[in-house]
Amino acid sequence: MSASIETEARSADLIRRAEGLFPGGVNSPVRAFRSVGRPPLFLERGRGPHVWDADGNRYICYIGSWGPAILGHADPTTIEALHRTLDNGLALGATNPLEIELGEAIRAAMPSMERLRFTSSGTEAVMSALRLARAATGRDLILKFAGGYHGHADHLLVEAGSGIATHAIPGSAGVPASVAGLTIVVPYNDPEAVEAAFRAHPARIAAVIVEPVAANVGVIAPAPGFLELLRSATAADGALLVFDEVITGFRVGRGGAQARFGVTPDLTTLGKIIGGGMPIGAYGGRADLMALVAPSGPVYQAGTLSGHPLSMAAGITTLAALTADRYEALETTAATLERGLVDAARTAERPIAIARVGSLLTVFFLERPPLNAAEALAADRAAFGTFFGAMLDGGVLLPPSPFEAWFVSMAHGPEEIAETIAAATTALGR
Ligand SMILES: *Cc1c(COP(=O)(O)O)cnc(C)c1O
Numbered sequence: 001m002s003a004s005i006e007t008e009a010r011s012a013d014l015i016r017r018a019e020g021l022f023p024g025g026v027n028s029p030v031r032a033f034r035s036v037g038r039p040p041l042f043l044e045r046g047r048g049p050h051v052w053d054a055d056g057n058r059y060i061c062y063i064g065s066w067g068p069a070i071l072g073h074a075d076p077t078t079i080e081a082l083h084r085t086l087d088n089g090l091a092l093g094a095t096n097p098l099e100i101e102l103g104e105a106i107r108a109a110m111p112s113m114e115r116l117r118f119t120s121s122g123t124e125a126v127m128s129a130l131r132l133a134r135a136a137t138g139r140d141l142i143l144k145f146a147g148g149y150h151g152h153a154d155h156l157l158v159e160a161g162s163g164i165a166t167h168a169i170p171g172s173a174g175v176p177a178s179v180a181g182l183t184i185v186v187p188y189n190d191p192e193a194v195e196a197a198f199r200a201h202p203a204r205i206a207a208v209i210v211e212p213v214a215a216n217v218g219v220i221a222p223a224p225g226f227l228e229l230l231r232s233a234t235a236a237d238g239a240l241l242v243f244d245e246v247i248t249g250f251r252v253g254r255g256g257a258q259a260r261f262g263v264t265p266d267l268t269t270l271g272k273i274i275g276g277g278m279p280i281g282a283y284g285g286r287a288d289l290m291a292l293v294a295p296s297g298p299v300y301q302a303g304t305l306s307g308h309p310l311s312m313a314a315g316i317t318t319l320a321a322l323t324a325d326r327y328e329a330l331e332t333t334a335a336t337l338e339r340g341l342v343d344a345a346r347t348a349e350r351p352i353a354i355a356r357v358g359s360l361l362t363v364f365f366l367e368r369p370p371l372n373a374a375e376a377l378a379a380d381r382a383a384f385g386t387f388f389g390a391m392l393d394g395g396v397l398l399p400p401s402p403f404e405a406w407f408v409s410m411a412h413g414p415e416e417i418a419e420t421i422a423a424a425t426t427a428l429g430r
Helices: 005-019 076-086 097-109 122-137 191-200 226-237 256-261 309-321 324-348 381-393 414-429
Strands: 043-047 050-053 058-061 115-119 141-145 183-186 205-210 240-244 267-271 281-285 353-357 360-364
Touching: 058 414, 076 309, 097 115, 097 281, 097 309, 115 122, 122 141, 122 205, 122 240, 122 267, 122 281, 183 191, 191 205, 191 226, 205 226, 226 240, 240 256, 256 267, 324 353, 324 360, 324 414, 381 414
Parallel strands: 141 183, 141 205, 205 240, 240 267
Antiparallel strands: 043 050, 050 058, 115 281, 267 281, 353 360
16 A cells, blocks of 8 residues: 555645645545544545555545445446436426436335425435424424534534433534524433433424434434334324434335334435435425425425436436445445454454444444444544544555444445455554
């Protein structure tokens, strides 16, 4: 992986110029590599399981565009579809038949999305779904889980206040306390806390929003019965259940987490994979609820570039490739990686815990896999930073944070998995 002095100078120059342009040198915070204590990479090219940085170094990639790249980078069929679509022009400002094609493909995989709408990002999809939930119930409060990420809208950038079932406090500067106060934050996988919140605020919670597999504080699987409890508690109180499947949709299986765990939400938000690497989001659910959205109902929501033909084309080809046998192969790939990492840790006598749901996987520098955000955040950050650096030196690019999922793709073959395990064996041995 050694780059010449001359090409390394290119990265150094890019860092200098980026830092003079963008806050922290980036257009999304995690790209700054701050939590791993390394200079940020500039990625210029991707193909299959690999990416290349601006100095020409190649890495096996587990960032996977933060989820969308389930087929690997630059999937040839997707790229071809994009070229064909491009020849017809870009957004034309009226409904394109491609929107119907992708919408039907999504609904066929997720029948709970009886009606849906496309947005340009997952953040917008979640904002819109919760506006709809508030309109449908006539209630203001939202219940979310600590460590759950649902985009960067004000009322979701919040942290738990003191004590269970109390109102949240701002998790970002610039979020008014009055807005944060409309959100209640409770620990993930804690049924009593959910029940306590409903007891404390009867008939006042519009919706419970949850990542059915928590994947933004490292991967945390739902405890048996937890999603079922959310379903029954919301139904009993007249609140709506919103599954934020922006990551899990088409990732943990074609039908998302709702099919995998057999729990049906009222509303679902999607993003990432359904756009095949292009900007996208979608929200949808019960037809009676979606009928409240403009122009059929009073809940306003719009987007100049919503349903963009390039996003639709990339989504259609991506979803078409996601067959049952490919998910099975992906499961095998991810399980092989997990076993290899467990063995590597045992050989190196390093206590690590691996949490995996399908092709989402996190190596926690902890004694056992966490059940909630508080347990996850106790992981040894310095140890992860060292591991990250050693893996990078070994040609493997992990998500540059101890609290993110590794995204295994269908382009990762036995060779890449073996190389990754070998790199981990060396890295953990240090
Ligand atoms: C990425 C993500 C979002 C936000 O999507 P953007 O397209 O980045 O706005 C929302 N929810 C979850 C679960 C996500 O992982």
